[in-house]
Amino acid sequence: xxxxxxxxxxxxxxxxxxxxxxxxxxxxxxxxxxxxxxxxxxxxxxxxxxxxxxxxxxxxxxxxxxxxxxxxxxxxxxxxxxxxxxxxxxxxxxxxxxxxxxxxxxxxxxxxxxxxxxxxxxxxxxxxxxxxxxxxxxxxxxxxxxxxxxxxxxxxxxxxxxxxxxxxxxxxxxxxxxxxxxxxxxxxxxxxxxxxxxxxxxxxxxxxxxxxxxxxxxxxxxxxxxxxxxxxxxxxxxxxxxxxxxxxxxxxxxxxxxxxxxxxxxxxxxxxxxxxxxxxxxxxxxxxxxxxxxxxxxxxxxxxxxxxxxxxxxxxxxxxxxxxxxxxxxxxxxxxxxxxxxxxxxxxxxxxxxxxxxxxxxxxxxxxxxxxxxxxxxxxxxxxxxxxxxxxxxxxxxxxxxxxxxxxxxxxxxx
Amino acid sequence: xxxxxxxxxxxxxxxxxxxxxxxxxxxxxxxxxxxxxxxxxxxxxxxxxxxxxxxxxxxxxxxxxxxxxxxxxxxxxxxxxxxxxxxxxxxxxxxxxxxxxxxxxxxxxxxxxxxxxxxxxxxxxxxxxxxxxxxxxxxxxxxxxxxxxxxxxxxxxxxxxxxxxxxxxxxxxxxxxxxxxxxxxxxxxxxxxxxxxxxxxxxxxxxxxxxxxxxxxxxxxxxxxxxxxxxxxxxxxxxxxxxxxxxxxxxxxxxxxxxxxxxxxxxxxxxxxxxxxxxxxxxxxxxxxxxxxxxxxxxxxxxxxxxxxxxxxxxxxxxxxxxxxxxxxxxxxxxxxxxxxxxxxxxxxxxxxxxxxxxxxxxxxxxxxxxxxxxxxxxxxxxxxxxxxxxxxxxxxxxx
Numbered sequence: 001x002x003x004x005x006x007x008x009x010x011x012x013x014x015x016x017x018x019x020x021x022x023x024x025x026x027x028x029x030x031x032x033x034x035x036x037x038x039x040x041x042x043x044x045x046x047x048x049x050x051x052x053x054x055x056x057x058x059x060x061x062x063x064x065x066x067x068x069x070x071x072x073x074x075x076x077x078x079x080x081x082x083x084x085x086x087x088x089x090x091x092x093x094x095x096x097x098x099x100x101x102x103x104x105x106x107x108x109x110x111x112x113x114x115x116x117x118x119x120x121x122x123x124x125x126x127x128x129x130x131x132x133x134x135x136x137x138x139x140x141x142x143x144x145x146x147x148x149x150x151x152x153x154x155x156x157x158x159x160x161x162x163x164x165x166x167x168x169x170x171x172x173x174x175x176x177x178x179x180x181x182x183x184x185x186x187x188x189x190x191x192x193x194x195x196x197x198x199x200x201x202x203x204x205x206x207x208x209x210x211x212x213x214x215x216x217x218x219x220x221x222x223x224x225x226x227x228x229x230x231x232x233x234x235x236x237x238x239x240x241x242x243x244x245x246x247x248x249x250x251x252x253x254x255x256x257x258x259x260x261x262x263x264x265x266x267x268x269x270x271x272x273x274x275x276x277x278x279x280x281x282x283x284x285x286x287x288x289x290x291x292x293x294x295x296x297x298x299x300x301x302x303x304x305x306x307x308x309x310x311x312x313x314x315x316x317x318x319x320x321x322x323x324x325x326x327x328x329x330x331x332x333x334x335x336x337x338x339x340x341x342x343x344x345x346x347x348x349x350x351x352x353x354x355x356x357x358x359x360x361x362x363x364x365x366x367x368x369x370x371x372x373x374x375x376x377x378x379x380x381x382x383x384x385x386x387x388x389x390x391x392x393x394x395x396x397x398x399x400x401x402x403x404x405x406x407x408x409x410x411x412x413x414x415x
Numbered sequence: 416x417x418x419x420x421x422x423x424x425x426x427x428x429x430x431x432x433x434x435x436x437x438x439x440x441x442x443x444x445x446x447x448x449x450x451x452x453x454x455x456x457x458x459x460x461x462x463x464x465x466x467x468x469x470x471x472x473x474x475x476x477x478x479x480x481x482x483x484x485x486x487x488x489x490x491x492x493x494x495x496x497x498x499x500x501x502x503x504x505x506x507x508x509x510x511x512x513x514x515x516x517x518x519x520x521x522x523x524x525x526x527x528x529x530x531x532x533x534x535x536x537x538x539x540x541x542x543x544x545x546x547x548x549x550x551x552x553x554x555x556x557x558x559x560x561x562x563x564x565x566x567x568x569x570x571x572x573x574x575x576x577x578x579x580x581x582x583x584x585x586x587x588x589x590x591x592x593x594x595x596x597x598x599x600x601x602x603x604x605x606x607x608x609x610x611x612x613x614x615x616x617x618x619x620x621x622x623x624x625x626x627x628x629x630x631x632x633x634x635x636x637x638x639x640x641x642x643x644x645x646x647x648x649x650x651x652x653x654x655x656x657x658x659x660x661x662x663x664x665x666x667x668x669x670x671x672x673x674x675x676x677x678x679x680x681x682x683x684x685x686x687x688x689x690x691x692x693x694x695x696x697x698x699x700x701x702x703x704x705x706x707x708x709x710x711x712x713x714x715x716x717x718x719x720x721x722x723x724x725x726x727x728x729x730x731x732x733x734x735x736x737x738x739x740x741x742x743x744x745x746x747x748x749x750x751x752x753x754x755x756x757x758x759x760x761x762x763x764x765x766x767x768x769x770x771x772x773x774x775x776x777x778x779x780x781x782x783x784x785x786x787x788x789x790x791x792x793x794x795x796x797x798x799x800x801x802x803x804x805x806x807x808x809x810x811x812x813x814x815x
Contacts, residue, residue: 264437357775359794371436375798381733382797389775 031410032065034128034138034155036148039070047331048144048168051222058403060084064410067131067138069124087131089123114181121150128155139414140164142406146171146182149189156192162413164406165193169328170206176251187211194413197406199329200350220405221354223397224334228311235315236340241272241377244317244341246310246332247324249280254323254346254363259286261321263293264370269377277302277313314339318383319376324349325363333358337394342386344372354397357390417599418656418696418704419649419687420616422562422585423663425509426491426527427461428768430454430789434802444760448803453789458501465667470508472677476684477517484684485517485695488663489562492525492542492549493766510554519697520555521562522547522581528765529729531563531572532716533743540579542762560585560698564767566618566660566719567726570712573604577613583702585660587719588617592711599654603707614702615711618660618719622648627661631674642679646686650693655705660719721776728784729770734797738770741804748811757811764804772796 035056039049056066060081070077072088079086128151132138142164143152149165156163167189171182190196190212197218198204204217243262247253255276262274276286276299283301290299305313314320320336320343327349334351336343337358345352346363359376361368376382432450440447476484490509498506512518524530525545530538547557559582563572568586576584588598598620604613626645629635637644649657662669670676687693696704720728730736742765749761772788773796790796 268436356792357794358792359798360791367435367437371802372798374436375802379734379737379797379801381737382794382801385732385734385775385797386794 030063030065031140031407031414032136032138033059033067033410034131034136034141034161035066035068036124036141036143036151037068037070038144038147047222047329050331051166051168052144054223054225054399055403055406056084057081058399059407062400062403062407064407067128067136069127071120087127089120089127117147118150121148121154124148124151125154125158129158132159140410142166142410143189144168146185146189149185149192153188153192160415162415163193164195164197164409164413165189166197166199167203167207167328168199170203170210172206173252173326173328174250183210190216195409197409201353202348202350203328218405218409220402220409221350221397222329222331222334223399223402224331224338224394225399226338226394229314229335229338232311232315232339235312239380240316240318241269242275242317243272243319243321243373243377244275244277244313244336245321245323246277246305246313247322248278249276249282249286251282252325252327253278253280254325255280255282255286256289257323257363257366257369258321259289259293259295259299260366261323261369261373262290262295262299264366265373265377266295266298268374272298272373272377274299275302275313275317276300277305277310279304310335311339314341317341319344319373321369321373322346322349323361323363323369327351334394334397337390340387340391342376342383342390344369344376355390355393357386357393359386416692416694417649417652417654418701419693420487420656420658420696420698420701421485422487422489422521422658422660422698423665424489424562424661425466425663426494427454427458427497428527428766429493429497429763430457431769431799431803434799434806436802444754444756448760448807449763454497455501458497461664461668462502462505464672465664466502466505467508468672468677469663469666469680470505470512472680473518474508474512474515476681477512477515480684480688482515482517483688483695485519485697485700487519487521487558487560487697488512489521489523490550491523491527492546493527493763495549495553506553513555517697519558519560519699520550521560521585521698522557523562524564525549526762526765527564527767528762529564529567529726529739529767529770530765531567531575532726532730532739533746535746536575538746539575543579558697558699559583560616560702565729567716568615568713568718569716570605570714572716573613573615573713574606577604581613583614583616583698585616585658585698586618586713587717587724588619588658589717589724591724592713592717593617596709596711597654599652599657600708601655601702601705602709602711605710605712614707616656616658616698616701617711618658619652620719622652622657623659623661626659626679627665627669630665630670630676630679639675640679642682642686645679645683646690646693649687650690655708656696656701727776728774729767732773732775734775734793734801735770735773738773738797738800738804741801741808745804745808745811748808752811752814754811754814757814761807761811764807769796769800773800 037052056068057080059066060083065083067085067087069087069089072090077086138161141152141155141161144166145168152163155161170186171178187210196212196216197220198207199222201219204219207217245258249255265272314336320341322330322333322345324346329350333345344359347360348363352360359372430450430453523546524542526542530542550557561576561581562585566586568584598617602615604615630640666676716726717724730739749758772790773793774784775793
């Protein structure tokens with residue numbers, strides 16, 4: 001019977017088109033995302049890792065199916081939701097964002113960082129294709145930062161998958177002398193993506209300077225999971241006159257301005273102590289500077305802090321300072337707010353576009369930073385009021401909102 | 416036949432300098448804390464946008480309606496002081512309005528302060544006297560009707576005002592105290608067994624805000640507000656008086672000229688007078704004419720600000736209360752120093768606006784606070800104000 005035969009081949013054709021799965025065909029309205037990442041807690045060193053962790057969790061809860069591809073590392077990340085699969089790509093354990101390491105890599109190995117990234121990207125593409133072969137269906141590919149640009153481009157070319165590209169920072173924000181080669185990868189990432197998500201309006205402007213058309217860019221702010229910080233409220237024993245800096249010790253984060261302010265503040269509030277938490281290539285220079293300024297008894301360098309230690313540091317400080325020269329967003333500001341710690345942030349930060357109950361300074365204005373620090377240390381009423389109001393305000397910035405807005409972007413381009 | 420009783424508040428605070436804690440200046444008191452350049456600039460701007468054109472228009476209207484159109488003002492001493500310094504013609508034009516006989520000027524504190532809340536009431540009394548003197552110097556006789564800063568009133572303040580010989584006080588017609596009663600009546604202050612004579616004129620906040628706040632609001636179903644529509648609302652009002660109290664800066668400053676606010680004002684008296692049951696009256700005429708309808712008990716501080724209508728716009732948070740305490744506690748040292756310039760600076764710092772900028776109420780009212788504030792946020796405002804207050808305390812301590 002020729003008719004039956006034709007029907008059968010038609011059915012076969014559909015089965016082939018739907019990657020052999022009737023279930024997939026029936027369930028196509030569900031959003032399925034292949035997300036290409038680099039870091040994921042517990043193996044994370046910055047905002048990118050936190051962002052991916054919280055975003056994938058909330059998206060999964062909203063019914064989005066996510067396959068999160070990332071390099072295999074020593075510690076195994078764990079999925080917290082059945083809709084989220086973490087697929088580790090055997091590639092490398094290089095972390096290009098952990099300051100000292102990057103610098104070392106650049107100096108010692110030259111282009112080998114690129115080799116590591118290139119091999120991860122190659123293997124990531126193979127992994128995604130293998131999953132597709134096994135029957136996975138994706139509506140969209142979502143990649144983060146320059147590290148995953150090559151793989152995303154390859155997948156778009158070979159499978160025609162729509163791309164969403166999130167830019168957490170650009171080379172301009174990370175290095176005082178930007179690397180041309182990285183900039184060109186970032187430009188390519190912007191060009192090939194169907195939509196570009198970024199974390200603030202100041203970043204949107206930067207991306208537009210880098211060639212992104214206005215219609216392509218969506219600003220979606222980061223958030224903070226306040227519950228993680230509520231547990232530390234016993235540490236919020238205040239009036240210890242402790243001022244905290246927490247971040248990589250690199251020029252972009254402004255640690256030197258922090259030291260100069262510490263010097264000025266010590267003149268007026270001798271009992272103040274300045275905690276500098278984090279590591280980075282400027283650390284040796286900062287230590288000798290603190291001695292040169294006669295601050296050896298006032299400044300405490302803690303080195304790297306675990307998440308738990310970070311939360312204790314926020315809660316135990318009277319003031320948090322984020323004096324960044326350039327800060328695409330600045331998640332630590334929200335973390336300090338969630339800890340009820342009054343804070344002073346640089347005007348050159350994305351988070352400054354959305355928060356109200358903070359003090360803002362120009363990063364270069366050491367006098368103004370010092371004056372604000374002195375006021376915070378001297379006037380308990382100011383600390384109490386800021387703490388109270390910021391704890392109220394920070395509840396507005398939830399990852400559910402970030403995830404919901406991200407899903408809207410997926411819907412704009414999903415196939 | 417309700418009287419239309421209009422009263423406009425005229426005030427410009429003396430703006431503070433950004434106080435540099437690392438500067439080691441030994442300037443005189445005034446230059447040390449106040450920003451003369453900015454005060455001049457704001458005064459000149461508002462004079463041009465509001466005071467001059469509105470005074471001119473009012474004079475014209477009073478002339479045109481031959482005394483049937485009547486309005487009252489309250490000028491703060493701080494405002495008059497800045498007029499004398501930066502725009503003397505503005506103060507003269509107010510005096511000219513006074514000479515028509517159709518304009519009344521209410522009494523208040525010279526410094527637009529919250530001194531009525533100080534434990535020692537002497538300071539308040541002195542500021543009220545200073546205000547009266549300042550008005551008389553401009554050729555204006557102050558009214559026997561009192562308007563406390565931001566319409567701040569309570570039974571206690573009422574007793575104080577009455578003891579100073581005033582006939583009536585202005586405050587807010589707030590439902591919380593009025594209950595089912597309408598603000599469109601003259602009321603009697605609460606006292607022991609009818610011993611009290613102080614009368615109260617309470618603001619009709621709905622009809623006042625229709626003009627001062629909602630006039631140009633496109634979200635408002637009544638937009639655009641025309642003079643005849645507004646007059647018809649007034650004509651529909653029941654009672655003895657409709658008290659329309661608002662900032663004078665409504666005309667040309669809060670509501671810019673291009674909203675049509677001046678056209679509205681030009682036509683409003685004529686439209687109102689078309690209604691046979693309406694006439695314009697001055698506050699002292701209203702309280703002279705009508706017997707109080709009832710007694711109102713106002714045990715807690717009542718003001719015309721924000722949704723709360725209490726003192727929370729100025730004293731709602733720790734930062735504000737801390738500054739207020741600092742101000743109050745300095746009184747003795749200031750008096751002891753015998754330094755007039757220091758005393759004037761201290762009193763200018765009592766300007767309620769400096770506390771208003773420190774308000775952290777985050778809802779809709781926050782926007783109003785922000786609109787008026789020269790600071791990026793209340794915390795910056797607190798730092799600057801507190802730095803100044805601390806400096807003042809140290810400096811007066813050294814000189815005493």
